[in-house]
């Protein structure tokens with residue numbers, strides 16, 4: 231029924247437009263075509279000015295409306311650089327956009343047909359070509375140079391003192407591993423992955439794995455002011471570690487290790503005050519559409535003081551101990567864990 235109404239409405243609108251066109255044609259004949267043309271020209275010129283003003287007002291209103299959706303201040307140095315690059319780009323392109331649009335619409339208005347002018351034929355000017363090629367080229371080169379500098383900064387090697395944290399994506403959550411006291415992550419082998427008691431496929435024959443910690447709730451803890459190196463992997467499809475508050479992202483690719491490093495500058499508690507949001511959390515979002523549960527792949531980052539971090543770390547238990555409750559801690563046997571019988575996996579962790 232509503233389809234029928236809409237169709238008849240559309241037909242009606244077309245009929246009305248057709249009738250108006252017809253009527254103005256007859257009116258033009260009655261009043262003289264020249265006079266009508268001049269009226270239409272004037273009306274069109276003012277309409278163009280109106281379109282420009284309406285467009286500019288629309289842009290302003292859009293910004294006002296979406297302002298609250300903007301991210302808070304960047305929480306690391308590279309993020310600050312990214313923001314300043316973003317602002318410079320918006321400023322430069324924004325000014326150019328405004329000027330060119332203003333001139334375009336103003337010329338339409340100023341040079342409307344008055345019957346007193348004829349158009350001037352202008353074919354070519356080397357000088358003009360040179361100006362409007364060189365200036366944008368220089369502007370773009372500067373913007374690209376700033377971008378490359380930031381890109382090299384983001385993808386550079388992490389400082390040696392950086393704390394390594396592994397983050398592995400899987401459908402549909404993030405698994406976080408910390409190196410433990412020896413500060414080294416043990417070897418992984420995808421053939422040893424087992425959702426019951428070895429979610430990352432840790433190779434228990436590697437002693438570095440004995441003290442590795444796997445966070446139970448997909449949380450990354452960071453110390454404010456201390457560099458952190460993220461070692462990124464994936465268990466199944468391509469995911470992407472998206473850190474909007476740090477203005478960073480990096481693909482998590484199965485079979486390939488990617489990295490990202492950052493030095494958080496604002497603690498989670500300070501950010502709660504800055505954003506006036508007591509529930510604020512730094513978010514890890516999956517930035518790569520990875521399946522039907524993609525939207526729910528949300529991890530969190532907690533940036534805290536060294537004291538709080540130490541307190542939290544002291545409470546963590548090595549994954550080996552939780553995954554193999556019957557085995558003696560800190561003395562991993564050869565390879566029995568990965569193939570442990572089901573009966574032993576009573577208290578295992580499920581990372582679903």
Ligand SMILES: [Cu+2]
Nearest residue numbers: 469516520527
């Ligand atoms: Cu994903």
